[in-house]
Amino acid sequence: MKGDIKRLAAIIVAGGYSSRMRAFKPLLPLGTTTVIERCIDNFLEAGVQEIILVLGYNADVLKDLLEKKGIRWVYNDNYMAGMYSSVCAGVGALKGDVEGAFIQPVDIPLVKASTLTELSEAFFQKGGKIIFPSMNYRRGHPPLIPKGLFEKLLVYKGDNGLKGFLKDHEADAHYISVEDEGILLDIDTYEDYMRQRERFLLSHE
Numbered sequence: 001m002k003g004d005i006k007r008l009a010a011i012i013v014a015g016g017y018s019s020r021m022r023a024f025k026p027l028l029p030l031g032t033t034t035v036i037e038r039c040i041d042n043f044l045e046a047g048v049q050e051i052i053l054v055l056g057y058n059a060d061v062l063k064d065l066l067e068k069k070g071i072r073w074v075y076n077d078n079y080m081a082g083m084y085s086s087v088c089a090g091v092g093a094l095k096g097d098v099e100g101a102f103i104q105p106v107d108i109p110l111v112k113a114s115t116l117t118e119l120s121e122a123f124f125q126k127g128g129k130i131i132f133p134s135m136n137y138r139r140g141h142p143p144l145i146p147k148g149l150f151e152k153l154l155v156y157k158g159d160n161g162l163k164g165f166l167k168d169h170e171a172d173a174h175y176i177s178v179e180d181e182g183i184l185l186d187i188d189t190y191e192d193y194m195r196q197r198e199r200f201l202l203s204h205e
């Protein structure tokens with residue numbers, strides 16, 4: 001089954017409190033850009049045109065940046081309930097012709113554009129499967145979820161949010177092995193940020 005990455009969307013979740021960080025994660029510097037811009041640019045470089053940023057905490061400080069980049073955003077007024085509520089807000093805002101959506105937390109900014117391309121190719125080959133990147137037998141981000149599961153995702157009431165939903169649909173999963181450590185690297189604490197910032201700078205010398 002052939003497909004076009006332009007038929008896919010990316011939902012970048014940026015509504016959280018950054019509670020374990022001593023700064024607001026999306027606007028942390030990353031080279032000459034920021035964490036949130038790096039996430040956006042990864043998808044743009046891969047050819048994804050439908051990108052939705054889900055905002056919540058500190059939304060006002062991000063809106064101008066997103067409008068300058070021409071990126072659509074939605075506000076999750078229930079962001080206090082956790083990341084899954086933001087995922088649902090993003091899925092609910094998708095256009096009807098979207099075939100599937102990457103779900104990307106903003107604190108995982110180092111995924112390569114080439115990895116996103118590999119995932120999209122596998123998505124259209126496998127037809128209806130959730131596509132995960134993996135490295136050294138470890139599952140990473142972002143999952144690529146087909147539109148056939150959007151309604152189930154929106155009504156899911158189980159435990160553990162997105163993790164729980166994906167676990168319940170493991171039979172629908174397909175894994176792609178990639179050479180991209182960025183799928184596993186998040187920025188949860190300031191120490192994580194300093195490590196990933198150094199890694200990014202070294203890779204862009």
